[in-house]
Amino acid sequence: MSEEPEIRPGQYAQKKGEVVLREHVYDGIQEYDQTLPNWWLFIFFGALLFFFGYWIAYYQFGWTKTDAHRIDQAMAVIAEAKSKALEEMLAKLNDEALVNEWAADPAIVANGETTYMANCVACHGQDLAAKFDIGGGQSVPLPGRSLTDGQWEYGSKPMDIFRIINEGTPAGMPGHNGAKMEAWGQKIPPIQVAELTAFLISRNFAEFNKL
Numbered sequence: 001m002s003e004e005p006e007i008r009p010g011q012y013a014q015k016k017g018e019v020v021l022r023e024h025v026y027d028g029i030q031e032y033d034q035t036l037p038n039w040w041l042f043i044f045f046g047a048l049l050f051f052f053g054y055w056i057a058y059y060q061f062g063w064t065k066t067d068a069h070r071i072d073q074a075m076a077v078i079a080e081a082k083s084k085a086l087e088e089m090l091a092k093l094n095d096e097a098l099v100n101e102w103a104a105d106p107a108i109v110a111n112g113e114t115t116y117m118a119n120c121v122a123c124h125g126q127d128l129a130a131k132f133d134i135g136g137g138q139s140v141p142l143p144g145r146s147l148t149d150g151q152w153e154y155g156s157k158p159m160d161i162f163r164i165i166n167e168g169t170p171a172g173m174p175g176h177n178g179a180k181m182e183a184w185g186q187k188i189p190p191i192q193v194a195e196l197t198a199f200l201i202s203r204n205f206a207e208f209n210k211l
């Protein structure tokens, strides 16, 4: 007696174009016994393959980048360009050059004054004395320190002044009446910090021209 190859009911039914139900019934619900359609299987296994490829590319090799990565990279490029610009400027600057070249050049001082009037008057005042004139010979103090009193909290050398403008109140320092100076190097390029320093020196020239 030749043995018939075993045919699963689902395959058989598919060949015959019939519908086969499995024997069990749960809560009155019955189950087809059929192979899944190819389009369904294609999507299912395709999704598994896609996941596997994506998992390798994304998590194992890092081939694709997220927006956060792209932003971090762009920021790193900017930070590098900034620190390079600062390095180049610091290579050119020293106490003597700031006094004898920068502060002695009217065009540079004028640029520094423009930047000062746009960014610094609010706290250091129009006349650099950190006071605001309210008329009638009276004035109120502004948050910044006077920049004409010959007193420099963080060093009186021109490069010290460059540094305090560039880096702001050093970490851990209490500031002035609780107010701190922000790091302007984060906002304006080093050349403008140098021009500001030249402007401040020019306004205190008697003090600095001993250098």
Ligand code: HEC
Pocket (backbone or CB within 6 Å): 115, 116, 119, 120, 121, 122, 123, 124, 143, 144, 145, 146, 147, 151, 152, 153, 154, 155, 161, 164, 165, 169, 170, 173, 174, 175, 176, 179, 180, 181, 182, 184, 196
């Ligand atoms: C929001 C207020 C504010 C602004 C705007 C501001 N400063 Fe200041 N500045 C301060 C304060 C407060 C201090 C004192 C900080 C300290 O003692 O730590 C200070 C300190 C300084 C000092 C040191 C003074 C000293 O006697 O040692 C210099 C120089 C200075 N600022 C320059 C500038 C320049 C240049 C600008 C414009 C780019 C500027 N500041 C803008 C608040 C300000």
